[in-house]
Amino acid sequence: MHITQELNERLTQTGPGTPMGEVFRRYWMPALLSEEVAEPDGAPVRVRMLSEDLVAFRDSAGEVGLVEAYCAHRRAPLFFGRNEECGLRCVYHGWKFDTQGNCVDMPSEPPYSKFRLRVAIKSYPTYEAGGMIWTYMGPTAEMPPPPNYEWLRAPAAHQRASKTGEHCNWLQGLEGGIDTAHSSFAHNNDLSNKNMLRSLDTHPTLEVDLTDYGFTYGSIRNISDDQSFVRVYQFYMPSQQARAFLLNWNGEKNKLPSLDGHIWVPIDDENCYVYNWKYTADDTHEISDEDWHDFEHFTGRAPEDMIPGTYWLRQHPGNDYLIDREVQRTKTFTGISGLNTQDFALQEGMGSIVRRDLEALGSTDRAIQAAREMLLEATADVEAGRAPKGTDPTKYAHVRPGEIVIPKGVPWRDATKEILETVW
Ligand code: FES
Ligand SMILES: [Fe+2]
Incomplete structure (x- = not known):
């Protein structure tokens, strides 16, 4: 499907009243992390989401308000x-x-006044799970049950979350x-490591299976004459992705087998917050503070990688992400440290809203195309008064991502069945 400028706007704009904005307003989405409103009666927090300005606060009883x-009265902040x-x-x-x-x-009114009973401010419902405060910003009559991804059911000692601001759509x-x-x-x-599963085959085959909640896809890499490396991704509508880290870069079992994902939540059309989550694949591993910190720093988004007091990275467009050209020449492909930072440099560097009408998509872009088609279908669904895909938690509650090395010739869908079964 060719994305004209008109379709690009339909896909990317999420303010009130826009077609995609109305789609996002049919799902529960993270509005902030629980840690931002850790204490009852603590400081209120500014939240900008889907181009709406809000304030979050945890009241004396521990309830989180999002108003x-x-x-x-006179619109004071x-x-x-x-x-x-x-x-x-x-x-x-x-x-x-x-x-x-x-x-x-x-x-400021006399005690006998009933005026206050006629006054209210807009508020959105909240739901706390997985270290995040979720909200639903759509019509009350259409409100789905709260989210129920497997990662929200993992015990607290097995699950972590963070967030990162991103300067693009x-x-x-x-x-x-x-x-x-x-x-x-x-x-x-590591340019010197010739055994990395992902470098052994740089043109994976992508097979996309559409589902009731989004899609799942297998990326199949031929890593030797008799073996394939299969990564199974999950895409949950409208903006969540999940994949597994069961193996390390060379294909050995990971010390901390985990499943990871992100949810991209629009701040406005030119900025978003990425909510990052991780949980362990089974009950044999808890995620220690040290594990979590090591992982977050490796990706480039640990607390010390942020501008203090914010969720925005120190490596940003204004300093070219501190790219080191000597490192790029001799050690790493990009010369930019931090996995997550590498992504940001490429995604933010496309411009606030990339010109999709100028792209030239190839065979490895199949999943991206499937997502765009599904998102556009969702705008049509909402316009026709139907619920878009992925709002019903029962459809996605029991799926997870995975990765595995299998003998060549074995169908990947059969070979991955077992590892894709939920545990929590
Ligand atoms: S602006 Fe008057 S009480 Fe808020
Ligand atoms: Fe990436």
């Missing part, structure tokens, strides 16, 4: 508000709002996430 950013006694109090004239957006106190990030071919190139961090 519009401006006070109902509630970010400066006092989070106290089960509500967020505007510091301009003292009006106070609960997590549902109701005005519960209006000290959400779809560029998602498309990078479901593009397995680039890992043979962009993520080759």
Whole structure:
């Protein structure tokens, strides 16, 4: 499918009232991490999501509110508000709002006034799971049950989450996430290692199977005369990707066999937050603080890799991601440190919203094309009053990604059945 500029806008814009914006507003999406509102009555947090400005706060009872950013009275910013006694109090004239957006106190009006009963601010429901606060920003009548991915069911000691700001449209990030071919190139961090599974075959065959929640696809690499390396990815509508790290780069069993994924959540059309999650594939391994830190630093997004007090990377477009041309010449394919940072350099460097009408897609872009078609189908579904794919948790609750080395000639769908069964 050729993506004209018109289709590109339809795919990428997610503000209120846009076709894709209405699609995103049919799903529960992460709005922030639990750690951002760790304490009851702690400081409120600014949230910008799908081009809407909001404020999150955890009230005295531990409930998380996600409300519009401006006070109902004269639109003062509630970010400066006092989070106290089960509500967020505007510091301009003292009006106070609960997590549902109701005005519960209006000290600037006389005590007999009933005015406050007619005043409210917009609020969105929240659901806390997997280290994230999720929200649903669509019509109440269409609200699906809360999310139920396998990673949300893994015990806390087996699961971690983080987030990273990305200076480009959400779809560029998602498309990078479901593009397995680039890992043979962009993520080759050891040019001298000729045994890396992904370098032995740099043109994987992609086979996409559409499902009720999105799609699953196998990327098959011929790594020797008698063996294939198969990675099975999951794409959950509208913007989540999952894959496995069961093997290390040379094909040996990983010390910490894990399943990993990302959800790209639009901040606005030119920025997004990537929610990163990880959980262990079985109950024999917990993820220690050290494991998690090592992994996050390897990807380039540990706390010390961020601009302090933010979720934005120190390596960014303004400093060319600290590319080292000597390292690029002698050691790694990109010369940029951090796996995640390598992705950002390429995705952000395309421009805020890439010109898809100018692309030349090849055989390894099949999954990307399938995602675009499915997303466009979802805009048509919502416009016709139908629920888009992937809103029903029962459809995806029992699938997971995987990777395996198999004898050549064995059909990959049969060979991966067992490793794709959920454990949690
Ligand atoms: S603007 Fe918030 S109380 Fe007046
Ligand atoms: Fe990547």
